[in-house]
Amino acid sequence: MKHHVGEHKAKKGLIRIEFDERDGRAEHVRITGDFFMHPEEAVHELEQKLEGHGIDELESLMDEFFAMRMDIEMPYVNIEDFKLALKNALKE
Amino acid sequence: MSLRVLVFDSGDPKFDLAFEEALGRLRAGDKIPDTLRLWRTSRSVVLGYFRSAEEDVNLDVASGNGIPLIRRFTGGGTVYLDEGCLNYSIVMKRKVEFPISYLYGTVLKGTLAALKSLGFSPYLRNTNDVVVNGKKVSGTAASIKWGVLFLHGSILVDADLGMLNSLLKVPREFKPSVDPVKYRVANLREFRGGIGVGDVMESLIEGYSSALSVDVRMEEPSRRELEAAEVLYRLKYSRDEWNLKLPSSYLA
Numbered sequence: 001m002k003h004h005v006g007e008h009k010a011k012k013g014l015i016r017i018e019f020d021e022r023d024g025r026a027e028h029v030r031i032t033g034d035f036f037m038h039p040e041e042a043v044h045e046l047e048q049k050l051e052g053h054g055i056d057e058l059e060s061l062m063d064e065f066f067a068m069r070m071d072i073e074m075p076y077v078n079i080e081d082f083k084l085a086l087k088n089a090l091k092e
Numbered sequence: 093m094s095l096r097v098l099v100f101d102s103g104d105p106k107f108d109l110a111f112e113e114a115l116g117r118l119r120a121g122d123k124i125p126d127t128l129r130l131w132r133t134s135r136s137v138v139l140g141y142f143r144s145a146e147e148d149v150n151l152d153v154a155s156g157n158g159i160p161l162i163r164r165f166t167g168g169g170t171v172y173l174d175e176g177c178l179n180y181s182i183v184m185k186r187k188v189e190f191p192i193s194y195l196y197g198t199v200l201k202g203t204l205a206a207l208k209s210l211g212f213s214p215y216l217r218n219t220n221d222v223v224v225n226g227k228k229v230s231g232t233a234a235s236i237k238w239g240v241l242f243l244h245g246s247i248l249v250d251a252d253l254g255m256l257n258s259l260l261k262v263p264r265e266f267k268p269s270v271d272p273v274k275y276r277v278a279n280l281r282e283f284r285g286g287i288g289v290g291d292v293m294e295s296l297i298e299g300y301s302s303a304l305s306v307d308v309r310m311e312e313p314s315r316r317e318l319e320a321a322e323v324l325y326r327l328k329y330s331r332d333e334w335n336l337k338l339p340s341s342y343l344a
């Protein structure tokens with residue numbers, strides 16, 4: 001099992017994504033940081049969306065999540081910031 | 093239109109944070125009018141909604157000094173509070189197209205106006221950090237949950253910055269994209285000796301009255317507010333599951 005951690009500093013707030021990789025799948029996905037997301041609970045839904053999926057699917061799952069959740073507001077943070085944090089996590 | 097002003101602290105920082113959420117929820121249900129709360133609390137560390145306690149806080153210092161860690165329902169960074177900080181919260185309903193921009197761009201002018209009236213030259217950095225003489229004196233956080241606009245912040249007036257620095261972890265190196273002002277904090281008293289929390293409180297009331305173009309009226313917390321805060325305290329803010337673990341596993 002490998003532990004991945006990636007961070008990215010958005011215009012407003014740091015985003016940190018971490019997860020364990022087991023048999024090519026992401027487990028225990030955790031997204032933390034001092035960014036703002038409204039509604040706040042959406043971040044857990046994003047964690048759940050990624051949980052258990054193949055690590056090569058995570059980026060497109062993020063795209064899908066934000067495309068479906070039109071109600072989410074993230075001041076000074078965008079989808080690319082989350083994807084960059086993910087890419088940094090996968091680099092390790 | 094008028095703004096209700098509530099000066100209320102319970103003596104227990106966990107209850108004080110529960111009261112914050114009670115304000116948001118009760119305003120959502122039209123059980124209270126638009127309200128500005130001014131409050132102080134005892135030594136505590138308040139975590140942003142998405143923050144991890146072990147990443148932000150020297151936990152041995154906190155436990156060694158009996159300082160509680162409490163998670164708030166708004167995002168942003170982790171802060172240290174004590175009796176030298178003046179906290180304010182504003183909960184309101186407004187039909188605006190861009191609520192977050194309205195909160196940081198318009199409502200927050202109340203804080204800037206307050207500090208200006210005290211002779212400071214405040215300005216905003218990183219959207220919502222209030223800076224005086226190149227140092228951060230106040231941080232703010234907003235939420236637009238439950239159909240209400242909620243903004244709260246803490247102003248360092250005469251806080252124990254030694255304790256703040258020993259409790260909160262600061263990165264050893266800053267990435268070029270991180271504005272170091274975020275970690276360069278100061279008390280207002282550093283720039284104007286003799287200023288007290290009471291002075292800032294009065295100025296905030298005037299500042300928000302002016303920024304929102306409303307009259308103000310002082311009130312006491314209602315029984316309903318205290319009861320709602322009590323429930324939130326019991327089920328959430330007094331519990332380690334909420335305060336110390338990430339909220340993903342907690343039914344918020």
